[in-house]
Amino acid sequence: xxxxxxxxxxxxxxxxxxLKKGYRGTTVEEIVRKAHLTKGAFYYHFNSKEDILLAIFxxxxxxxxxxxxxxxxxxxxxxxFLMTLLSIHKASNLAESRNMVDxxxxxxxxxxxxxxxxxxxxxxxxxxxxxxxxxxxxTRKERRELAIFTFSxxxxxxxxxxxxxxxxxxxxxxxxxxxxxxTLRQGETAKGKSHHN
Amino acid sequence: xxxxxxxxxxxxxxxxxxLKKGYRGTTVEEIVRKAHLTKGAFYYHFNSKEDILLAIFxxxxxxxxxxxxxxxxxxxxxxxFLMTLLSIHKASNLAESRNMVDxxxxxxxxxxxxxxxxxxxxxxxxxxxxxxxxxxxxTRKERRELAIFTFSxxxxxxxxxxxxxxxxxxxxxxxxxxxxxxTLRQGETAKGKSHHN
DNA sequence: CTGTTAATACCGACCGGATGGTATGTATAA
DNA sequence: TTATACATACCATCCGGTCGGTATTAACAG
Numbered sequence: 085x086x087x088x089x090x091x092x093x094x095x096x097x098x099x100x101x102x103l104k105k106g107y108r109g110t111t112v113e114e115i116v117r118k119a120h121l122t123k124g125a126f127y128y129h130f131n132s133k134e135d136i137l138l139a140i141f142x143x144x145x146x147x148x149x150x151x152x153x154x155x156x157x158x159x160x161x162x163x164x165f166l167m168t169l170l171s172i173h174k175a176s177n178l179a180e181s182r183n184m185v186d187x188x189x190x191x192x193x194x195x196x197x198x199x200x201x202x203x204x205x206x207x208x209x210x211x212x213x214x215x216x217x218x219x220x221x222x223t224r225k226e227r228r229e230l231a232i233f234t235f236s237x238x239x240x241x242x243x244x245x246x247x248x249x250x251x252x253x254x255x256x257x258x259x260x261x262x263x264x265x266x267t268l269r270q271g272e273t274a275k276g277k278s279h280h281n
Numbered sequence: 282x283x284x285x286x287x288x289x290x291x292x293x294x295x296x297x298x299x300l301k302k303g304y305r306g307t308t309v310e311e312i313v314r315k316a317h318l319t320k321g322a323f324y325y326h327f328n329s330k331e332d333i334l335l336a337i338f339x340x341x342x343x344x345x346x347x348x349x350x351x352x353x354x355x356x357x358x359x360x361x362f363l364m365t366l367l368s369i370h371k372a373s374n375l376a377e378s379r380n381m382v383d384x385x386x387x388x389x390x391x392x393x394x395x396x397x398x399x400x401x402x403x404x405x406x407x408x409x410x411x412x413x414x415x416x417x418x419x420t421r422k423e424r425r426e427l428a429i430f431t432f433s434x435x436x437x438x439x440x441x442x443x444x445x446x447x448x449x450x451x452x453x454x455x456x457x458x459x460x461x462x463x464t465l466r467q468g469e470t471a472k473g474k475s476h477h478n
Numbered sequence: 479c480t481g482t483t484a485a486t487a488c489c490g491a492c493c494g495g496a497t498g499g500t501a502t503g504t505a506t507a508a
Numbered sequence: 509t510t511a512t513a514c515a516t517a518c519c520a521t522c523c524g525g526t527c528g529g530t531a532t533t534a535a536c537a538g
Contacts, residue, residue: 085487106386108305111523123525124489133524185440186386189303192379192444205445229453232441233434236454240437243382244429247389248402256426257433267464282513308497320499321515330498 091129094119095143098136103181107137107190137190138197145204148172152208160215162234163262169238170254182246209235219269230268237261288326291316292340295333300378304334304387334387335394342401345369349405357412359431360459366435367451379443406432416466427465434458 097119101110112133116126130136148169155168178184191197212231213224221227245252294316298307309330313323327333345366352365375381388394409428410421418424442449 087487090487106390112525113523122489124527125487127525128487182389183386185382188444189380189383189386193303202445206448209448229450229457232449233454233457236437236441236449237430237434238437239440240433240435243436243440244433247385248399251403251406252429252433253426257430260426260430264461264464267461284513287513309499310497319515322513324499325513 087129090125091139094121094126094129095136095139099140099143100177102137102140102187103177103183106183106186109183134194134197137187138194138200141191141197141201144176144178145201147176149204149208152211156211156215158215159217160212161217162220162230162265163258165212165231166234166238166258166261169235170241170258173238173242178242179245184246185243217269220265221268222270230265234265284326287322288336291318291323291326292333292336296337296340297374299334299337299384300374300380303380303383306380331391331394334384335391335397338388338394338398341373341375342398344373346401346405349408353408353412355412356414357409358414359417359427359462360455362409362428363431363435363455363458366432367438367455370435370439375439376442381443382440414466417462418465419467427462431462 094115098110098115101114101118104110112123112126115136116122119125130139151168151172152165155164173179192201209228209231212234213228216227216231218227220230241252241254241257245254291312295307295312298311298315301307309320309323312333313319316322327336348365348369349362352361370376389398406425406428409431410425413424413428415424417427438449438451438454442451
């Protein structure tokens with residue numbers, strides 16, 4: 085009944101429906117029906133359908149960002165970031181959703197949301213780059229390239245897993261990624277073996 | 282005026298519009314307007330809007346598949362496949378389109394299209410795996426994992442490039458990918474240096 | 479304690495524009 | 509005359525958003 089609580093409830097319901105049926109595939113009518121309310125209530129709490137989408141994006145994006153901050157300690161490894169991305173991905177119920185990408189696309193079509201996400205994305209990359217252990221690349225440019233590589237791979241893995249769940253095995257892919265990336269390390273051959281685990 | 286020609290024309294127009302504005306963002310009315318026709322004509326040549334989407338998918342998918350066949354020679358390298366994927370991607374005008382993923386998602390929602398694409402996707406992976414040079418992995422399982430890795434990275438790269446064009450530099454990412462993957466090769470250290478370029 | 483006012487939270491009928499699809503008619507060519 | 513390749517008008521439905529109204533509660537005045 086209090087506004088804040090209702091908004092959270094509606095956010096939760098909308099989020100579930102969007103993930104299940106996509107943004108356009110979900111009607112405002114459905115959202116309020118599932119929340120045992122009516123459209124009047126919805127438009128009392130939100131200005132538009134896009135508005136609630138933005139709210140959902142901010143929520144999720146913030147979750148990613150905070151988790152990212154937690155891993156961002158000096159000497160971090162690409163694998164740490166990738167695993168963080170994947171764990172948040174899973175915890176946010178994005179994992180089972182084939183519509184995740186659809187919602188993302190819808191989001192980036194809306195200027196306000198697009199700007200917000202771009203900013204967050206940039207911050208993520210820079211944070212990643214700055215914390216990455218020096219042994220993964222001599223120059224900052226090299227390490228930044230590796231950051232983007234990791235992000236790209238995460239995204240591709242997520243998209244592919246959502247689309248063909250049976251084909252992709254996340255665990256194996258993670259191992260392969262780790263194995264490949266670890267070969268980048270220089271001057272760590274001596275102490276390297278005792279370095280991970 | 283002849284049916285076959287008209288269908289190709291409509292396919293071309295629809296394809297452009299879908300890439301520009303997304304599937305749902307494009308109306309049948311727009312398609313026929315741009316082709317200087319009317320809806321009557323459209324529904325004479327196609328059964329539905331989904332029908333023309335399926336046709337477009339088959340067209341594109343076939344292009345990918347044939348290009349893949351061309352690269353699939355024994356001893357192939359992951360980089361060859363990745364470059365092929367990216368070149369077709371570009372040649373099919375997917376590169377500039379932020380809606381590519383949207384269309385894909387829309388496509389996989391339609392059972393008929395989903396089945397078709399899944400089959401093609403599987404074939405691609407198996408073909409890739411079978412041709413991959415033995416030095417990239419001892420067991421077939423290992424090489425298959427690498428194939429999926431390559432596919433995933435391609436997809437992630439494409440998605441990311443479409444979304445944040447300024448951030449992602451395809452060339453650098455390709456180089457990094459190549460460098461990483463080449464470290465997998467075993468027993469090629471002696472003659473390895475003269476092997477690529 | 480009572481009456482008035484006002485803000486909050488919500489209902490439900492309705493609007494209006496968009497849009498996929500259809501039905502009917504028609505010009506042209508074989 | 510018959511099939512092809514369209515045009516035109518129209519339908520049915522969906523859906524985001526609006527708007528007038530209302531129940532509830534709280535604050536405050538008399």
